[in-house]
Amino acid sequence: MATPRLLWMGVVLLGILGVLQTQAQAAVSVQPDFQQDKFLGRWFSAGLASNSSWFREKKAALSMCKSVVAPTADGGLNLTSTFLRKNQCEIRTMLLQPAGPPGAYSYQSPHWGSTYYVSVVETDYTEYALLHSEGSKSPGQDFRMATLYTRTQTPRAELKEKFTTFCKAQGFTEDTIVFLPQTDKCMTEPE
Ligand SMILES: *[C@@H]1O[C@H](CO)[C@@H](O)[C@H](O)[C@H]1NC(C)=O
Ligand SMILES: *[C@@H]1O[C@H](CO)[C@@H](O)[C@H](O)[C@H]1NC(C)=O
Numbered sequence: 001m002a003t004p005r006l007l008w009m010g011v012v013l014l015g016i017l018g019v020l021q022t023q024a025q026a027a028v029s030v031q032p033d034f035q036q037d038k039f040l041g042r043w044f045s046a047g048l049a050s051n052s053s054w055f056r057e058k059k060a061a062l063s064m065c066k067s068v069v070a071p072t073a074d075g076g077l078n079l080t081s082t083f084l085r086k087n088q089c090e091i092r093t094m095l096l097q098p099a100g101p102p103g104a105y106s107y108q109s110p111h112w113g114s115t116y117y118v119s120v121v122e123t124d125y126t127e128y129a130l131l132h133s134e135g136s137k138s139p140g141q142d143f144r145m146a147t148l149y150t151r152t153q154t155p156r157a158e159l160k161e162k163f164t165t166f167c168k169a170q171g172f173t174e175d176t177i178v179f180l181p182q183t184d185k186c187m188t189e190p191e
Helices: 004-016 055-062 157-169
Strands: 043-049 066-071 077-085 088-098 104-108 116-125 128-136 142-150 177-179
Touching: 043 055, 043 157, 066 157, 142 157, 157 177
Parallel strands: none
Antiparallel strands: 043 066, 043 142, 043 177, 066 077, 077 088, 088 104, 104 116, 116 128, 128 142
């Protein structure tokens, strides 16, 4: 069962962050020569994959969320996401701190004290980004996640294929990959 807190957390992580890195992989792969300033601005979470149990339960109910990425004073990112939950627009902010090479970040959950690792694995900045995240909700509950971010709410079919290929390469099975339906709600208010 996903608690409400766990659910929004998951939605935010999935929506904002994306891809999760497996422990088995030697190093987090990031976009070569990552340019953070070009990554800023608005993104939509068009696709998700996760091996967490709440995601398996809730994936059918999720819709696209809007994330606005802004720089923070410490060189990290302020990821503020707006999404629909129980017919209300919810806004959540996650502050990502630089962790390692440009494009790699960590996030400390204020609620659980757990740490998440997020990396921008691939992006062209103008159309899409593939993110990879991993973390633990509590000891022994590690999970991984992949996210497709797109600049518009209507990603091209090629981008969906690219995301599916990416997810499979990361070990996600077909049934854990979802493309989120577009929604008008919560997408249009001022940023
Ligand atoms: C993060 O961005 C949101 C939305 O612009 C803003 O309200 C919030 O104050 C920012 N937080 C920090 C710590 O920069
Ligand atoms: C998700 O994958 C990670 C890394 O492979 C694993 O440690 C974790 O136990 C998995 N979580 C679930 C809920 O299956």
